[in-house]
Amino acid sequence: MDTTGRPPVLHASGLRKRFGETQAVDGVDLEVSPGERVGIVGPNGAGKTTTLLMIMGAIDPDEGTIDLVGQRLPDGRGPAMEHVGFAAGYLPLPDKLTVIETLDFFGSLYGMDTPRETAAVVLDELGISHLADQRVESLSSGQGTLVGFAKAVIHRPRLVVLDEPTASLDPDVAMRVRDRLETMNAEHETTLLLTSHDMREVERLTTRVIFLRAGRIIADGPAGKVVADAGYPDLETMFLAEASRLREESL
Amino acid sequence: MTSPSRRRVRAIVRRNLLAQSRDPGHWFLLIVLPLVDGILFGSIGVAFGEGEDPVTFLVTGIMLFHLIWQLTLAGSFGLLEEVWTRNLMNLIATPLTEREFLKALGLVGLIRTAVSITVISLVGVVFYAVAPDSAGWVLVPSIVILLLFGWAISLFVIGMTLQYGDSAEVFSWGTLVLLMPLSGFFYPVDSLPPVLQALAAVIPLTHVFEAVQTGLETGTIAWDQIAIGLLGTIVLFGIVVWFLNRQMRRFRAEGWVTRFT
Numbered sequence: 368m369d370t371t372g373r374p375p376v377l378h379a380s381g382l383r384k385r386f387g388e389t390q391a392v393d394g395v396d397l398e399v400s401p402g403e404r405v406g407i408v409g410p411n412g413a414g415k416t417t418t419l420l421m422i423m424g425a426i427d428p429d430e431g432t433i434d435l436v437g438q439r440l441p442d443g444r445g446p447a448m449e450h451v452g453f454a455a456g457y458l459p460l461p462d463k464l465t466v467i468e469t470l471d472f473f474g475s476l477y478g479m480d481t482p483r484e485t486a487a488v489v490l491d492e493l494g495i496s497h498l499a500d501q502r503v504e505s506l507s508s509g510q511g512t513l514v515g516f517a518k519a520v521i522h523r524p525r526l527v528v529l530d531e532p533t534a535s536l537d538p539d540v541a542m543r544v545r546d547r548l549e550t551m552n553a554e555h556e557t558t559l560l561l562t563s564h565d566m567r568e569v570e571r572l573t574t575r576v577i578f579l580r581a582g583r584i585i586a587d588g589p590a591g592k593v594v595a596d597a598g599y600p601d602l603e604t605m606f607l608a609e610a611s612r613l614r615e616e617s618l
Numbered sequence: 619m620t621s622p623s624r625r626r627v628r629a630i631v632r633r634n635l636l637a638q639s640r641d642p643g644h645w646f647l648l649i650v651l652p653l654v655d656g657i658l659f660g661s662i663g664v665a666f667g668e669g670e671d672p673v674t675f676l677v678t679g680i681m682l683f684h685l686i687w688q689l690t691l692a693g694s695f696g697l698l699e700e701v702w703t704r705n706l707m708n709l710i711a712t713p714l715t716e717r718e719f720l721k722a723l724g725l726v727g728l729i730r731t732a733v734s735i736t737v738i739s740l741v742g743v744v745f746y747a748v749a750p751d752s753a754g755w756v757l758v759p760s761i762v763i764l765l766l767f768g769w770a771i772s773l774f775v776i777g778m779t780l781q782y783g784d785s786a787e788v789f790s791w792g793t794l795v796l797l798m799p800l801s802g803f804f805y806p807v808d809s810l811p812p813v814l815q816a817l818a819a820v821i822p823l824t825h826v827f828e829a830v831q832t833g834l835e836t837g838t839i840a841w842d843q844i845a846i847g848l849l850g851t852i853v854l855f856g857i858v859v860w861f862l863n864r865q866m867r868r869f870r871a872e873g874w875v876t877r878f879t
Binding site: 471 | 641708872
């Protein structure tokens with residue numbers, strides 16, 4: 368429960384996942400309240416993507432439980448995902464459909480009655496209405512990422528999971544996406560859970576940072592406090608120091 | 619008011635039909651290949667057969683082959699398309715269930731099958747005066763078994779695709795190509811070398827085609843062959859469903875999804 372007594376959007380407890388010899392996630396406990404903006408960061412191999420995939424029910428944890436928007440996974444995955452949106456900067460969309468067809472398709476998958484009308488509104492909010500009738504295969508990578516973001520929010524989800532959301536965007540478009548995320552968060556109390564290698568983006572977009580290292584949480588709190596407690600000037604320096612430490616250990 | 623589940627099934631069907639209709643390769647498989655096959659096998663029947671029977675047998679054989687093949691392609695290409703376009707993770711991050719996805723691919727398969735069967739039937743009627751229903755009522759149970767068999771192959775390919783990604787494409791068309799010479803689509807199985815006849819006997823399709831052949835020759839229904847074909851297909855279907863369930867469990871347990879991101 369958060370301070371107002373509302374149940375968390377996400378409650379994960381004791382998550383563990385091993386792939387062969389690699390312990391990808393090693394005892395992660397995570398609780399995210401409605402309206403929180405949480406960034407999961409850490410060097411490559413820290414367990415960020417595995418954690419996100421377990422949260423969305425795409426990977427079963429070896430141990431631990433996950434409650435997503437009030438549904439226990441894996442059985443409640445379907446109903447839970449009606450309230451979750453997902454976008455990744457590196458994931459393309461079906462290339463032979465137009466943008467509006469793509470959004471109509473995903474809106475229908477989320478169970479929406481009239482997705483095409485909402486799609487037009489979302490495209491307008493992102494300033495890309497002019498792309499509606501273009502085939503996805505003809506879009507630039509930045510435009511594709513924006514459409515992927517539109518796909519993730521078309522159903523007005525309670526939780527938006529973002530993996531490298533602005534990876535292929537130019538600074539101007541990336542700023543528009545961040546603005547949109549902040550507006551959604553402020554107006555609809557949409558919870559944000561994101562991973563990114565852009566530490567400035569994490570500092571700007573999130574109110575809480577979870578730092579992972581070798582599958583474990585090594586720090587959890589507001590970005591300023593996390594870096595101050597660890598003795599670093601900012602998140603980027605902390606990230607580089609952890610990555611360097613990991614590299615030395617692996618040698 | 620349509621239920622969310624039905625909307626999801628309809629969305630997957632529509633997405634597949636839109637994507638396939640915009641891909642010249644699918645038109646080739648759906649229209650050109652059945653047309654060419656109809657002409658090829660019809661003409662072989664005319665050239666080497668005596669009377670109308672070989673033509674009827676061959677045209678009926680290729681029609682029923684496409685019935686299974688198009689269904690198999692729809693199922694396996696349905697998932698492969700998502701792999702090729704790297705869209706699988708996007709689908710997984712929605713409420714779409716495996717059951718809804720498979721139901722939609724089955725419907726796409728039936729549409730593909732109807733189109734290709736129509737093409738071959740037209741070739742048979744127009745060029746060789748062979749009616750598509752020449753074998754009579756035996757076609758009804760035979761088609762039901764063949765559809766079930768084709769869907770079992772689809773599910774097998776889907777299970778393989780979950781593990782091997784687009785490397786599993788070969789199974790989508792290769793499985794039936796492997797079974798085709800052994801199961802008497804185009805000739806009685808006693809034309810096969812004796813050792814292969816024993817192998818042919820355990821393939822359910824062989825018995826269905828024996829029944830179709832009997833229907834063409836005598837106009838009667840060989841219920842014993844139909845029963846063996848049905849039983850074998852049900853056993854195969856059960857094994858494939860077990861295999862697919864196991865593959866889906868492994869997909870989530872072993873994190874195979876990361877291969878598709």
